[in-house]
Amino acid sequence: xxxxxxVRSLHLEYQLWIHELDFAKEEICIFEKHLEPIVSNxxxxxxxxxxxxxxxxxxxxxxxxxELKHKLHGSELQLAAFVRDMNGxxxxxxxxxxxxxxxxxxxxFRELYAELKRLFRRFExxxx
Numbered sequence: 001x002x003x004x005x006x007v008r009s010l011h012l013e014y015q016l017w018i019h020e021l022d023f024a025k026e027e028i029c030i031f032e033k034h035l036e037p038i039v040s041n042x043x044x045x046x047x048x049x050x051x052x053x054x055x056x057x058x059x060x061x062x063x064x065x066x067e068l069k070h071k072l073h074g075s076e077l078q079l080a081a082f083v084r085d086m087n088g089x090x091x092x093x094x095x096x097x098x099x100x101x102x103x104x105x106x107x108x109f110r111e112l113y114a115e116l117k118r119l120f121r122r123f124e125x126x127x128x
Contacts, residue, residue: 010099011079014072017106021065021072024113028058028065031120038127047127054120061116068109071102 005013032055039051 007079007083011076014076014079018069018072020106021069021109025062025065027117028062031117032058034124038124042127050123054123057116061113064109064112068105071105075099075102 035051035054035058039048042048042051
């Protein structure tokens with residue numbers, strides 16, 4: 001279980017997660033560009049099949065990123081509403097729920113994304 005967290009720390013963490021997800025999405029676009037010459041230059045159905053699998057995985061990861069960003073945006077709106085309701089009174093001393101489910105979703109995303117990158121780099125190394 002994760003301890004409670006200050007409002008400022010939670011907001012900062014949300015911002016960091018959003019930037020991390022933006023970076024991952026940009027990185028996926030780079031991977032997609034690296035995949036294009038492999039698809040163009042190799043006619044083997046095995047290579048094309050594996051490339052198509054990566055294309056599908058890239059699409060799915062971008063969808064997951066969008067879903068996570070949507071959840072983060074919703075949590076940010078809730079946090080902002082809470083701060084408005086508090087009217088700034090003692091906000092620095094308030095500890096919030098640490099959004100365990102969202103945190104677990106981010107941890108799982110990192111694991112799956114790291115595995116995707118590892119597999120793609122290995123696949124890419126075979127063709128360059």
